[in-house]
Amino acid sequence: EVQLVESGGGLVQPGRSLRLSCAASGFTFDDYAMHWVRQAPGKGLEWVSGISWNSGSIGYVDSVKGRFTISRDNAKNSLYLQMNSLRAEDMALYYCAKGSGTIIDNYYFDYWGQGTLVTVSS
C-alpha cells in the first residue's frame, strides 16, 4: 500500500523558514517523480514544485522560485521542501504527491499524503 506522510508544518513568522518532509513507502521511490501541491484555506489546488526520479529535473511555480527548494533522498525514501522567506500567501495545507512517471512533465498525481499545515503569521 502506497503511503505518503508529510511532516514539518507549523506556525512561522513572515520572512522565516520551514522545512517540510514527506516519508514514502509502498512503492519503489526512486522510480518516480515527486511533487508538492498546496491548498490555501478554502481555496483550490496549486502545484508548487516537482522533482524527477534522479533530481535531474526540477520545477517550481513562479510565486516560489528563488524562495523554495525541493530535494529528495532516494536512500531514505524521502522528499523535502525547504521554504525560505515565507509570506502570508504561502499559508496552506501542503500535500506530498507521487508523480505518475519518472519525469515532471505531462504527469498526474496518483497518490497523495494527508498534508501538513503551514501557517504564516506574526
Place this chain on the structure above:
Amino acid sequence: QSVLTQPPSVSGAPGQRVTISCTGSSSNIGANYDVHWYQQLPGTAPKLLIYGNSNRPSGVPDRFSGSKSGTSASLAITGLQAEDEADYYCQSYDISLSGSVFGGGTKLTVL
C-alpha cells in the same frame, strides 16, 4: 485566476447526470497535454479520479468518465449519488509555465 477554467459549482438530483467542464488554452490542453481529474471529499486529500483524459484508476466506478477535445475537457458523472458530493479539479501541464496547472475547482452538490 486559474489557468484552467472550471464552473464554480454544479448540482443535480440523485440518479441524474452532470458534467463539469475544464477550459484551457494552446499552451496546455490545446498543446496535446493530457487532462486529469481529482475528487476531493470534504476534509480529505484529493483522490485521482480520471487520468490521461479518459482512463479510470482501479476502484473508480464507471459512472465517472472523462473526455477531451481541442482546448477543453469534461468530466461526466452519471447516476448521481449522495456520496459524489465533493470538489472536483482538472489538471494538466502547461508548456509556457513549465509546470502543472489546476482548474479552480467545481463544487458538486447532490440535491
